[in-house]
Amino acid sequence: MNNPIGIIDSGVGGLSIASGFIKKFPLESFIYLADSTNCPYGEKSPEEIYKLTKIMVDYLLKRDIKLLVIACNTITVTCIDKLRKDYPSLLIVGIVPVIKTAVEQTKNKKIGIFSTSVTANSRYQNDLIEKYAKSCSVLNLGSSTLVSLIEKLDFEAIDGVLEKELIPFRDFNIDTLALGCSHFPLIKEKIQKYLPNVLILDSSQAVSNQVERILKHNNLVSTSANSGYNFHTTGNLKTMEYFVNKLTIKAKIERISPPANA
Numbered sequence: 523m524n525n526p527i528g529i530i531d532s533g534v535g536g537l538s539i540a541s542g543f544i545k546k547f548p549l550e551s552f553i554y555l556a557d558s559t560n561c562p563y564g565e566k567s568p569e570e571i572y573k574l575t576k577i578m579v580d581y582l583l584k585r586d587i588k589l590l591v592i593a594c595n596t597i598t599v600t601c602i603d604k605l606r607k608d609y610p611s612l613l614i615v616g617i618v619p620v621i622k623t624a625v626e627q628t629k630n631k632k633i634g635i636f637s638t639s640v641t642a643n644s645r646y647q648n649d650l651i652e653k654y655a656k657s658c659s660v661l662n663l664g665s666s667t668l669v670s671l672i673e674k675l676d677f678e679a680i681d682g683v684l685e686k687e688l689i690p691f692r693d694f695n696i697d698t699l700a701l702g703c704s705h706f707p708l709i710k711e712k713i714q715k716y717l718p719n720v721l722i723l724d725s726s727q728a729v730s731n732q733v734e735r736i737l738k739h740n741n742l743v744s745t746s747a748n749s750g751y752n753f754h755t756t757g758n759l760k761t762m763e764y765f766v767n768k769l770t771i772k773a774k775i776e777r778i779s780p781p782a783n784a
């Protein structure tokens with residue numbers, strides 16, 4: 523089946539997931555929607571996050587997606603259950619940090635999780651820690667400023683924030699860090715600079731594996747050439763273009779007015 527796979531994120535973070543998909547699924551087409559105008563979602567109420575997410579989902583459903591990937595931890599932990607209830611026939615894959623893999627990889631049993639504040643404090647994430655990381659000491663920290671700075675391409679400020687916010691992980695002596703925000707893999711080299719000997723894990727491999735399972739299980743795997751990659755943003759084209767170039771993705775990029783009117 524050659525309908526596109528839909529990807530949403532509050533901003534450009536989902537590009538870190540999309541680039542992995544493009545390599546793994548060369549025959550699949552993708553449509554990506556970044557709601558950068560309303561980013562960060564983490565500063566909004568759960569009701570508002572749901573409302574904005576629903577607008578994005580409806581926008582992609584009009585474009586006949588066969589599967590929806592929520593490439594945003596904040597949306598996943600806030601409302602994936604409600605989305606599944608309200609869209610019972612839509613296949614939905616969410617994203618959370620790979621805590622189980624971090625536990626398998628750590629040698630000193632000290633792991634870190636670095637997310638947005640809302641994700642770090644969510645019941646959803648704390649339940650995952652409780653379920654998978656009982657055998658380890660866990661430092662679960664959130665940043666409330668990084669996502670906006672990444673959207674603004676303000677790399678100088680990003681360095682300042684990282685220098686400050688990563689110190690606790692160093693002091694805690696973690697050897698493995700799971701990223702709980704899809705924006706963060708976009709600045710992975712910078713994070714690594716402040717935590718030089720730490721294994722940094724993002725969720726892109728886990729989400730790709732999940733998408734592969736679901737496509738196969740539902741007989742939705744594309745067998746003909748893909749029809750391309752359409753990346754839409756409600757925000758600044760420059761930001762989308764910057765990261766698309768950095769990730770060497772060949773996509774058609776478009777700025778759209780807020781999805782409700784598109």
Ligand code: DGL
Pocket residue numbers: 531532533535536561562563564565593594595596597638641669702703704705
């Ligand atoms: N990329 C989103 C995530 O993975 C950013 C969250 C936000 O907008 O607050 O959580």
